[in-house]
Amino acid sequence: MTGKAGMLVGLLAGVLALGGSALAPAFGQSALSEEPIPMVTREEVLKKRGETPSDNHAPTPHEKVDRSAHAHGNGLSKEALPLLSDEEQPKETPPIFQLGEKFLATGNLSPGIELPTGAIWQPSLWVFGDARTSIGHYDSGVGQGRQYWSNQLNLFFNLKLTPTERLFMSISPLSENGRHTGYVRRDGSGLQEVNGANLWIRQLFFEGEFGEIFPNLDPDDNKGLDFGFSIGRQQLLFQEGMMINARIDSIGITRDTIVIPGLTPDMRITALFGANNIHRDDNVLDRDTLLFGLFTETDLRSSTVNLDAAYAMSGSPDGGDGLYLGASAIQRIGHWNTAFRINGSWAPEDRGAKVDNGVLLFSEISRTLPYSENLFYANAFWGIGNYSSAARDPTTGGPLGRVGVLFASPAPSAASSALSNRADEAFGGALGYQMFFNEDKTQLTLEVGGRKDTDGSNRGAVAIGGQFLHALNNRSSIEVDAFLSEGQNQNVGSGLRMELRTRF
Numbered sequence: 001m002t003g004k005a006g007m008l009v010g011l012l013a014g015v016l017a018l019g020g021s022a023l024a025p026a027f028g029q030s031a032l033s034e035e036p037i038p039m040v041t042r043e044e045v046l047k048k049r050g051e052t053p054s055d056n057h058a059p060t061p062h063e064k065v066d067r068s069a070h071a072h073g074n075g076l077s078k079e080a081l082p083l084l085s086d087e088e089q090p091k092e093t094p095p096i097f098q099l100g101e102k103f104l105a106t107g108n109l110s111p112g113i114e115l116p117t118g119a120i121w122q123p124s125l126w127v128f129g130d131a132r133t134s135i136g137h138y139d140s141g142v143g144q145g146r147q148y149w150s151n152q153l154n155l156f157f158n159l160k161l162t163p164t165e166r167l168f169m170s171i172s173p174l175s176e177n178g179r180h181t182g183y184v185r186r187d188g189s190g191l192q193e194v195n196g197a198n199l200w201i202r203q204l205f206f207e208g209e210f211g212e213i214f215p216n217l218d219p220d221d222n223k224g225l226d227f228g229f230s231i232g233r234q235q236l237l238f239q240e241g242m243m244i245n246a247r248i249d250s251i252g253i254t255r256d257t258i259v260i261p262g263l264t265p266d267m268r269i270t271a272l273f274g275a276n277n278i279h280r281d282d283n284v285l286d287r288d289t290l291l292f293g294l295f296t297e298t299d300l301r302s303s304t305v306n307l308d309a310a311y312a313m314s315g316s317p318d319g320g321d322g323l324y325l326g327a328s329a330i331q332r333i334g335h336w337n338t339a340f341r342i343n344g345s346w347a348p349e350d351r352g353a354k355v356d357n358g359v360l361l362f363s364e365i366s367r368t369l370p371y372s373e374n375l376f377y378a379n380a381f382w383g384i385g386n387y388s389s390a391a392r393d394p395t396t397g398g399p400l401g402r403v404g405v406l407f408a409s410p411a412p413s414a415a416s417s418a419l420s421n422r423a424d425e426a427f428g429g430a431l432g433y434q435m436f437f438n439e440d441k442t443q444l445t446l447e448v449g450g451r452k453d454t455d456g457s458n459r460g461a462v463a464i465g466g467q468f469l470h471a472l473n474n475r476s477s478i479e480v481d482a483f484l485s486e487g488q489n490q491n492v493g494s495g496l497r498m499e500l501r502t503r504f
Contacts, residue, residue, distance in 0.1 A: 100124030205232025358385030404430030461487025
């Protein structure tokens, strides 16, 4: 086991090498001026010139302008519109706590703190988050139906040091391992309390760039020291969550802006090593697993290509090693946005719920309709064998959540998806239409989807549903999800979920 780990670490280091050819006083004052200097208005410019506005001029910033007619027009307006006045500017929505440089503020920057390395840090702490509460009914058509009330509180602490360096932490004191504090009533079982209270740290990591932390080592910025890195418990998402969608104690090193003449002006390579908090494909924690990964993203002339590889090394008796490979291409073909992905998993030793052999083919096609912001999409998948992800958190379900709203696992809730988001021996897809109203404050998505098994298990199902999302103000929104489903070897399934979400 030690020999295997050493070989993999050496390989990752070699690839990256090729690609690489005093705070307390600062918190006492804001890095930005508390008295922002306003922009010069058009009226002030004309007055300084000795001119006066005429009817032929565009409206001044202090004149009321009806902008609604220009928000969703079918073409570009020929009428000149001035900048928004101070009264017309959207109200600020600052974080609940700020110390140091203000978030999205205006004014002058402070000199900051110069480190012995030559880096200049301007520390600031921003605390923000969201509170979510939902009630709903869920019945998959198989097993017991349920009604529930679920709650989730997310708090994020962002210690910004520079635009490239920060220390980040998050907690969710009402949710643990997919359990969200509240109540659930299952048909035939009565009312039960759900306790997800905890003080566990969900994320805690530092990220930065070597060349920015040690600028004195390369004052002319020509030695290729621009290696990005992150270390700690962090959210990882590769192949849009189909290969990895988990929070893992890990270290990642990235070499960006690699130029290959004649091929690409920009290529990124990331090497990853994960050593703890790894949940396998069955969403269960495996304490004996190490994860190695090498991930690339390359911009080509007409496409962005990702080639990814990961290896899970496990000593668990009910698990096993796993090799995971993924490739994707994202491009625009005519008026259509397209993405095509292929992911594979291979168990060189033991096969089971944590790792198995299989291939997942996936495609996304979408288009914004002419003279509209509404979106049509068609997504499809084909699972050959029993495809397994390298790592999946308990709340993420299976790898097919991206197919559509009918396949996504809702959170917070005590429900699952309308259609199974597991990829074992099945094919299917979803057709959807997303509409925007009320100056984009309101969205309505309608979708129809289905899946069919290929192993003769008669687990096929179809569903129709939708999602309504409306912004109440700059911080709060409501969401309503609903579906009806029918399938082989199941009764009619149904679900209704309503959520209030407040960001602060």
